[in-house]
């Protein structure tokens with residue numbers, strides 16, 4: 002029971018982090034038509050910036066400054082990189098972001114070294130919020146939930162209450178129509194890209210110390226975020242949200258449920274011996290397949306519903 | 317890509333110098349181990365042979381990648397899977413041969429790789445090729461991760477962290493070779509490279525190859541001509557896996573060890589880099605890219621930690637300014653060259669190249685300075701450039717590098733515009749315009 | 750005799766917008782049929798439904814008596830119905846010759862043959878060269894299709910549609926944007942290459958319509974308001990009011 006509770010909490014946390022990344026990715030993709038490979042790189046930079054800032058000034062400053070820096074970086078990337086690459090079409094844009102992600106990883110490797118940096122949870126939040134059945138839930142987890150909830154509320158307000166928000170919403174469902182609205186399309190693009198980058202940076206700030214801050218974090222997070230976006234359906238924020246939570250739960254529960262297909266078969270009365278075909282595959286316990294599951298889910302989704310959960314359009 | 321406007325079947329003239337170029341490239345590949353011979357010890361230069369073998373393997377790999385990216389307009393981010401998995405299969409087959417369970421002539425091992433590549437590509441390709449464009453890119457990326465995760469998970473097939481090793485001296489050669497010396501493997505790899513290149517070249521001229529290009533240009537229209545685009549993409553994907561598999565088998569035979577690096581994201585990224593730096597619009601473009609990337613990896617990699625950054629920057633520069641890649645640039649100059657108007661451009665080129673070179677120098681200096689400062693910081697022990705004559709943390713060096721980059725860059729940019737104008741003027745008179 | 754193409758009470762809505770509202774139509778084998786109507790009447794949408802590009806909301810579409818609604822475009826093409834596009838749609842980076850060969854491959858049974866070389870296939874190349882000749886594109890054989898002039902692109906679009914030899918041909922505004930001379934040449938071309946076939950054509954140019962069509966249907970806001978011989982349709986008061994009115998005046 003306590004396992005269930007804690008796992009639900011962890012899954013929720015992870016799902017929220019995923020959504021913070023995936024929502025930006027979806028918005029950028031839906032509006033600009035760019036699959037931003039560098040999105041997870043901005044998440045990583047957010048974490049590293051936060052590490053540097055909190056080391057010098059403090060976590061609370063980092064919480065504000067690091068996402069802003071990422072947003073600024075995003076605006077620069079959009080204005081000086083993507084817009085140029087766009088002349089050669091969407092493929093060039095995608096390749097540009099891929100190259101960028103690659104370079105950022107190598108730069109981070111060069112600047113901060115190959116191992117994880119000691120980016121820690123701030124001491125103010127490093128206490129036990131409450132305990133269930135002897136399992137401690139740290140205040141920082143509550144804080145992550147709080148921040149992400151506040152963030153989503155803010156985005157929702159921005160999208161539904163502001164002029165820019167309306168344009169963004171309109172272009173989500175009718176991407177070709179934005180231009181004809183007579184709107185300043187480049188500004189919408191820059192805003193969306195910078196906003197997405199800032200969100201990714203924020204995810205890095207609060208996720209970097211919760212998980213780990215290392216050069217591999219971008220390339221390990223990136224694919225999962227893609228899975229979330231494909232699974233939820235391109236162009237759908239709601240689908241993206243549901244998919245984030247599903248992936249969060251799947252990943253967390255896979256870690257705690259220590260069973261393997263062989264165990265299940267044993268319950269059905271079939272014993273798996275080393276001689277059984279695929280014995281190795283059948284005996285792998287669920288926690289070890291954890292990283293595997295999102296991709297399996299994605300392939301499954303594509304087979305049964307190529308548009309994704311709530312997707313409205315093909316790619 | 318829009319950059320390179322290539323005319324197919326452009327008349328007899330192109331054919332003879334085209335095949336002349338192919339044959340001289342082949343001749344060079346055959347002779348190079350003897351040109352770079354280590355006379356002092358009376359043996360082949362190990363480094364050079366390793367480099368050549370790697371180039372051959374990567375050429376096949378990059379060309380197989382271009383069957384997707386260039387011909388079919390499919391951007392794969394997990395192509396290493398179809399090199400790595402066949403490499404694992406091959407290395408297991410080699411071990412089985414060594415143990416006497418199997419008998420396959422060593423010369424035909426690449427075929428084992430190819431067929432397993434075909435099967436893996438068919439398996440993964442079926443769901444993947446239902447998609448195209450962005451979704452395809454994301455899914456292949458996911459599949460790359462999936463297989464990498466599997467490689468660390470299943471010890472039996474993938475051998476865990478240490479990978480799987482084998483000895484390539486199998487004694488099953490039809491030619492009586494031992495394949496112990498690296499040079500013998502090189503010639504085997506070269507032979508299979510030639511076979512693969514010829515086959516891929518021919519494949520591009522078959523109904524499937526042409527329909528793949530049609531799908532790339534306009535996937536919807538294809539359906540109204542009776543074809544199912546999924547079917548076309550699927551076949552093309554599977555065949556591309558076949559050739560990647562050949563590269564995989566050669567990889568296993570050359571290195572005698574396969575680890576999860578062979579299926580990993582770095583190699584997948586390399587396929588992309590080689591292909592796009594070389595040029596997707598021209599058949600031989602990826603070979604140029606493979607040569608260049610292998611050279612950067614091995615030679616620049618010897619002296620600098622930052623070679624990957626250079627590859628990445630070169631890639632981005634190509635994507636932004638020359639989407640046809642190096643081959644696209646070369647082809648673009650063909651008509652101008654043939655009509656003897658290239659001289660008119662030389663001065664303009666020099667005007668861009670000189671400051672451009674300075675900017676590159678400045679950039680390299682900055683990266684290298686950064687790299688050595690950081691290295692000093694991480695490894696506790698200051699790095700000295702030129703035997704301690706220069707302190708990498710000195711602001712003078714940094715300032716100099718930055719100045720070179722900025723000044724050279726801005727001059728090169730201005731001259732670049734002038735060059736573009738001049739090019740337009742000249743190209744107007746030729747068929748390049 | 751079963752009609753070549755029959756529509757029975759076909760409806761199509763996009764969300765709440767009803768674009769095709771109960772169209773029934775029979776097109777006899779060998780007939781040349783024109784569909785006319787004001788902009789936005791739903792003519793292209795109707796073609797999209799017939800050719801399988803869009804699913805119908807309800808109703809039946811039969812090709813030679815066989816229901817084809819909601820089947821995939823390639824299936825419908827293989828059953829013998831082909832269409833052209835109002836917005837030119839071909840393979841812009843392939844040569845003109847290759848475009849035509851692409852159109853011929855499936856009908857000639859090549860499928861995804863990867864063991865045959867295109868240049869060695871006599872039957873295919875002969876057919877392609879013949880089409881080049883008919884379309885007056887022989888001189889442009891090796892040019893990238895994207896580099897053709899507008900009228901040439903239109904000709905190629907028609908060629909791509911008809912080259913495969915399907916029984917029933919749908920052409921969506923084949924002379925759109927052409928001047929008088931070009932339109933006349935295209936009309937002659939269409940007449941020649943649809944000899945013995947069933948042609949359904951959307952067209953705004955009344956010269957072309959009355960020059961080619963055996964029968965005319967008038968589509969206005971998703972309803973067929975008239976269908977018949979050119980003379981009858983021209984005289985129909987409802988048509989004059991809804992559509993020809995402006996031109997008759």
Ligand SMILES: Nc1ncnc2c1ncn2[C@@H]1O[C@H](COP(=O)(O)OP(=O)(O)OP(=O)(O)O)[C@@H](O)[C@H]1O
Nearest residue numbers: 763766768786787788789790791792793794795835
């Ligand atoms: N995919 C779609 N989604 C929503 N509305 C559509 C779609 N396709 C067409 N429409 C609408 O259906 C109506 C009919 O369009 P259609 O293209 O069929 O007209 P048309 O008769 O071919 O006109 P034209 O003479 O201008 O070619 C238009 O109002 C158009 O906006």
Ligand SMILES: [Mg+2]
Nearest residue numbers: 792793794835
């Ligand atoms: Mg229309």
